[in-house]
Amino acid sequence: MAIENIPENFIKDQEKHPDLFVYDFKMTSDVVKSKVKLGMNMFSFLQVGKKQVHFAGTSVAVNKDQSLLLKKGNWLWTELLDTEAIYYCKLLFFSEEKLIGFLSKYTNSVKPHQDGMPCFVIENDDYLAAFISSLSSDTFIDQHFSEALLGLKFEEIMLYLLNKYGSNFEYYLHSLISKEVSPFKNTIESHVHSNLKLEEIAFLCNMSLSTFKRHFTNEYQEPPGKWLQDKRLQKAKELLQAGELKASDIYLDVGYNNLSNFSIAFKNKFGISPTDISN
Incomplete structure (x- = not known):
């Protein structure tokens, strides 16, 4: 883009x-x-x-x-x-x-x-x-x-x-005339549960993707892809446990392009499929 x-x-x-x-x-x-x-x-x-x-x-x-x-x-x-x-x-x-x-x-x-x-x-x-x-x-x-x-x-x-x-x-x-820039961590954590890609979050931090990944790992002691995936899957689990939404309602909002990939990632993390929770 x-x-x-x-x-x-x-x-x-x-x-x-x-x-x-x-x-x-x-x-x-x-x-x-x-x-x-x-x-x-x-x-x-x-x-x-x-x-x-x-x-x-x-x-x-x-x-x-x-x-x-x-x-x-x-x-x-x-x-x-x-x-x-x-x-x-x-x-x-x-x-x-x-x-x-x-x-x-x-x-x-x-x-x-x-x-x-x-x-x-x-x-x-x-x-x-x-x-x-x-x-x-x-x-x-x-x-x-x-x-x-x-x-x-x-x-x-x-x-x-x-x-x-x-x-x-x-x-x-x-x-508007303040020169302070939003802190790195504030930018990350305000978009944890969005469906933005790593490259897009890096752009909001005014960094190249490689610089962003390096800075992220130094800050969180974990690669950004895994960290964000874990946070988003945990949020997905909470939404499903609330009982009002199904996997098909939320997979896009937690960063997955299709339901199949979301279901596989969810089962790999929690040992059960999303449908086992929402049924």
């Missing part, structure tokens, strides 16, 4: 490094899963389709009723069609310098930098719908007042969200 450098891949003139940038993203593929190096903080205003994002310590899924504000860094995201034949979202990127300028202008005091959630989920409403409809990449390209107009749009959405979410949003904005 190739790494997407965003927004750089969307900017036609690579000599320019805008502080604010709007991009209309459309696709017609059923599902696209991407590794993304996000170079700027970004609003994602989903219009049609569904989106799921993974960062170092979290995973969030949204549809067109919600928008996301994403912290710059390494992300895995999945974009998929819903009932329509197209996926469409509007993206608004902003630099750290632009954010600092906004915070110094509109907030009374500098809050201590905190490392909070890397994304903020926004519930769409009528005001946001009107704002989103006013955003178009064509509006803000090569027009005499386009840069000034986009600056006003940026302040508009930020001020509205400060009114809507209050101090929670203000603290989140301040956390």
Whole structure:
């Protein structure tokens, strides 16, 4: 899976490094899963389709009723069609310098930098719908007042969200300018029970696969493949023992591509098949 450098891949003139940038993203593929190096903080205003994002310590899924504000860094995201034949979202990127300028202008005091959630989920409403409809990449390209107009749009959405979410949003904005990186172990353990592959978790840790494996073994005294498999199979056993789910319901969620491989691994570890538990 190739790494997407965003927004750089969307900017036609690579000599320019805008502080604010709007991009209309459309696709017609059923599902696209991407590794993304996000170079700027970004609003994602989903219009049609569904989106799921993974960062170092979290995973969030949204549809067109919600928008996301994403912290710059390494992300895995999945974009998929819903009932329509197209996926469409509007993206608004902003630099750290632009954010600092906004915070110094509109907030009374500098809050201590905190490392909070890397994304903020926004519930769409009528005001946001009107704002989103006013955003178009064509509006803000090569027009005499386009840069000034986009600056006003940026302040508009930020001020509205400060009114809507209050101090929670203000603290989140301040956390975006923190330079701390999520700890290695926090990244690993937040994805223990996901179905992400080793290579994908390595990417979230900003490491090559070989470096990740070496670092993991030093940290946990066990190879990552075996460690994760044991943790995920233990979780699968707990789910089956609860009695509400069958093996066919959970094998994908614990990292297996087919039911047969899951059943073999489960029996090798616990000495019984998953169906023996769930029956």
